[in-house]
Amino acid sequence: MDRRHFIAGLAGGLTGLSMTGARSHAGDSLTLFIPSTLGSGWDRIGQAIAASLQETGIVAEPDFVYQTAGPVAGLVQFTDNYRGAGDTLMVCGLGMIGPTSIDRAHADILDLTPIASLTTEHVALAVSTDSTIFSLDELLAATRANPERIVYTGASVGGTGHLLVGMLGRHIGIPGRLLTYRGFTGGVGAANAVISGSATCLATGLSEMLPELGLGRLRPLAVTSPQRLPGVNIPTFAEQGLDIELSNWRAVVAPSGLTPAQKAWLCEAVDRMVVSGAWRSKLFQYNWTSFYLTGDAFAGFVRQEAERVRVLLRKLALT
DSSP states (O other): OOOOEEOSSSHHSSSTTOOOOSSOOTOOOEEEEESSSSSHHHHHHHHHHHHHHTTSSSSSEEEEETTTTTTHHHHHHHHHHOTTTTEEEEEEEEHHHHOOOOTTOOOOOOGEEEEEEEEEEEEEEEEEEEOOOHHHHHHHHHHHOOOOEEEEEESSTTTTHHHHHHHHHHHTTTOOSEEEEOOOOGTTTTEEEHHHHHHSSEEEEEHHHHHHTTTOOEEEEEEEESSSSTTTTOBSSSGGTTHHHHHEEEEEOSSOOHHHHHHHHHHOOOOHHHTSSHHHHHHHHTOOOEEEEHHHHHHHHHHHHHHHHHHHHHHHOOE
């Protein structure tokens, strides 16, 4: 799993990468396209997919392509350059819909070939253990008093963490666009920004926060689950008086223009993977919840989510 190809920017990534005319099935070859950076949540799930496919003998050794400019550039490149590539999957999820909507990208996740959703997890807020903020109420009070001085951070603007910050703004009566949010591609570097004091509060998926919580470098304030999660002693927003629930799902999609045989092979590979012991061990390792939808169910879910997020961006005044 060391074969990686990095694309630092969209323009540099477009030359010579057209995959039209790929073979009708992938055989033992598969490329995972990660529209993010090393160490991001999408990279983590991509690595988990690759390890599980390899351990179960479904593919020999997956290749990786990284679009380090983030989800918008990644979606555009994948849409434009990988049409017909029957041996390629892109890792994506809820965090792709908002950024591409805000940027008004010409590419749309709905135009790709839906394969499957894989996982879901809740989102949490945390501050540095050196912070003078000790509770959600204190964070909201500080934000209400000086919204420009409280710096929230997480993954890309328009992504899951940003949506959560917009929900907080709605609760305290401040439009989301007036809150200070600093986005990091894939969320890489966001936790360090909070720990170092250059940002106030981290909003990200719980699995990405757990290592820093375990090291005692972050103090959790709230999680978006409806009830407290087993083994995770973090109060919910609901028990602190806020009607906020949010789940960050992740999935894989294929390019457009596939033959039925190409799509069938990819669906079969993922279907075999999710029932394997190797994949179940990854779910446990990263505290992910299985969220497996395929076919028309997954396609319908993505359509609903795309509309929900676009409406939510307007309601939260994030656009």
